[in-house]
Amino acid sequence: MAVRAPSGNLKLVSRREAPDTLPMALPPDLHMHTPLCRHASGEPTDYARQALSVGLTEIGFSDHSPMRQDDFDNWRMRADQLDEYVEKVRRAQKDFPQLTIRLALEVDYLPGQEDWIRDLTARHPWDYLIGSVHYVSDSWAVDDPQKLSTWKNRDPWEVWSVYFDRLTRAADTGFFEIIGHADLPKKFGHKPARDCTPLYETFLTAAKKRNCALDVNTSGLRKECREIYPSRDLLQLAFQKQVPIAFGSDAHKPEEVGMNFAEAIQLARGVGYKTCCRFDGRKREMVGFEETSNIQ
Numbered sequence: 588m589a590v591r592a593p594s595g596n597l598k599l600v601s602r603r604e605a606p607d608t609l610p611m612a613l614p615p616d617l618h619m620h621t622p623l624c625r626h627a628s629g630e631p632t633d634y635a636r637q638a639l640s641v642g643l644t645e646i647g648f649s650d651h652s653p654m655r656q657d658d659f660d661n662w663r664m665r666a667d668q669l670d671e672y673v674e675k676v677r678r679a680q681k682d683f684p685q686l687t688i689r690l691a692l693e694v695d696y697l698p699g700q701e702d703w704i705r706d707l708t709a710r711h712p713w714d715y716l717i718g719s720v721h722y723v724s725d726s727w728a729v730d731d732p733q734k735l736s737t738w739k740n741r742d743p744w745e746v747w748s749v750y751f752d753r754l755t756r757a758a759d760t761g762f763f764e765i766i767g768h769a770d771l772p773k774k775f776g777h778k779p780a781r782d783c784t785p786l787y788e789t790f791l792t793a794a795k796k797r798n799c800a801l802d803v804n805t806s807g808l809r810k811e812c813r814e815i816y817p818s819r820d821l822l823q824l825a826f827q828k829q830v831p832i833a834f835g836s837d838a839h840k841p842e843e844v845g846m847n848f849a850e851a852i853q854l855a856r857g858v859g860y861k862t863c864c865r866f867d868g869r870k871r872e873m874v875g876f877e878e879t880s881n882i883q
């Protein structure tokens with residue numbers, strides 16, 4: 588039985604191998620932020636220390652990528668801070684040689700940004716890139732609490748359709764190893780009354796074609812929707828289509844590293860997954876992950 592510490596974090600008590608893959612204790616936590624994005628706290632070294640204390644062996648930093656225009660919004664690093672970001676992650680790598688620490692970015696996909704994304708991609712030797720859609724128009728990020736009232740005048744189905752169209756296009760660019768929090772518009776509880784399967788199908792077909800993994804992201808449990816991104820329905824369909832997964836806490840503070848991984852593992856196992864992804868220099872490797880029954 589999975590027993591969680593009060594923090595929601597977990598520790599591994601035993602190790603068992605999945606067939607045909609490298610054994611791994613807990614899955615890598617490949618989604619976390621740094622204070623450079625202006626809405627996270629704690630230095631990468633603090634996240635690394637926390638990772639070790641909850642029994643993780645591998646993490647990856649994926650802070651919000653800069654936009655070409657620094658004044659696009661106020662929740663990301665400036666373009667001239669990209670080197671500083673890389674430096675912070677390198678420092679954590681040096682301070683914690685016993686932990687594998689990957690260098691990545693959570694890149695906002697908006698149609699028309701392809702050249703900028705190519706430019707960013709070439710600037711540093713990223714281990715992987717997470718492609719995320721937050722914006723359904725240039726002025727509205729669906730997960731922005733400051734824009735919550737925008738939802739009042741919108742039909743959820745219409746918003747979800749635009750969102751999934753963009754997510755499909757993000758996957759189709761072939762720029763990204765992982766697609767972030769695939770059903771983000773549910774964050775505040777806005778769900779269409781209609782069946783979303785056709786939206787999921789189109790997106791997952793593109794993800795499969797382009798070898799994108801899905802971010803199994805526990806931050807939804809800390810939001811109004813109280814649900815992991817993506818939902819069980821979406822994840823089940825992803826498993827049927829053999830789209831791989833990568834785990835992420837989307838930590839915006841050190842104590843969130845690895846948070847609720849027992850639930851994430853249980854969800855993934857429940858729909859059939861036994862392996863997840865790790866990345867090194869944009870090359871993917873599949874690793875087995877423990878059943879929650881082996882974790883406390």
Ligand code: ZN
Nearest residue numbers: 620624626651
């Ligand atoms: Zn963020």
Ligand code: FE
Nearest residue numbers: 693719721767
């Ligand atoms: Fe995000």
Ligand code: FE
Nearest residue numbers: 618620693837
């Ligand atoms: Fe994130």
Ligand code: ZN
Nearest residue numbers: 693719767837
């Ligand atoms: Zn995110």
